[in-house]
Amino acid sequence: MKQEVTTISKTPLTQSVPPAKRLYLPDGESIASIHGLIAALQKMTQSSYAGYSRGNRNRFVAWVQATFNDPELAGRLSNTTTKEELLVELQESLARSAYREIQWLYHLLPKAWKVIVYNLLNKAGKKPAGQKRREPAEEHVLLSELSRMKEEFFRLQDSIKSTRKSQEACRLKEKGELEKIKSYEAKRKQKAGKLRRLAQEEHLFREKKQRLWRGEAAVKKAKASLAQKQAFLAGKEGRLRLLAQRHEKAKEAIRKEKFSIRADEHRLESRIEAAAGEEQQRKGRVAKERARQKQQERRLKKREQSLKHKEVALQGAQEVLLRKESALAHREAELREKQAKLAEEQRALILARRVFRSYNGGKGGKKI
16 A cells, blocks of 8 residues: 655655665664654764764755655755754654654544544644644654554554455355465465565665675775885886896996005015115125225114005005095005105115215226
């Protein structure tokens, strides 16, 4: 039996909505009717209600407007500002809807029952004089009484239908058509069961499809993040390869600098050896002059010590060059300065040798 009061597009406020149109709260509770919404609002605290009503947007009002398709009710609910006003408006609207529905059902009753229900309907529909709004307790009593009357009406209607069916069955049995009707009813029930199963399967299929869409979206998102990570890793690998190439070039430059330093050391050693040979020759030539020879030997020893110190300094410079690659140019300058000093010493030695020769020749000695 249809439960609509005004038009087909509207859903009665006393009726429960299907699962697809229910309002789901964050705690997992689902609201399927105005009764459930009133109960949820009565249990809800003011802080929790404030989370559903922010600014001009109220989630409960939007759900009532979208589900029950009643612009007048939505307008009245939109004018409420607190939870208590919303509760009172919902209770009054539910009472009016139940009253209209029972009035509609009242016209379907047999004449014998209309007199019995008439007084109860007037009591539930009329408000006392001078009272603008019913008390919640009185409204609750009236609603419970209306629901009881509605259940009683449906039971009565079912009994009337069963009586009519039994009478019709007796009439059809006499005509021999009862078996056909039973088979037709069985087929109809079977088709209704199939339709229900198909609806359930369609609902499950939609849920699976939504889960599949969510999974595909998650996979796409994961693929995008993976591609970003791969691009980042590829860029990092390129930078590492570039750094490795620069490191190899720096190592090659250091190796070349080491070779050049070793060549300079060999040249310095050869020059030192040549200076030592010349010193030995000079010692042989001045063997007759003991005092000058000793003095010259002391000078040569001092110079050898200075050369050894210079060699130690060169070795230290080499170690410093190995540790500090950035100071190669400075160390080369120091080596050039030391070479200049050594050349000056060699020139001094040659000058001293010439003086000695000239002095030795002046004494009547043999000129070399």
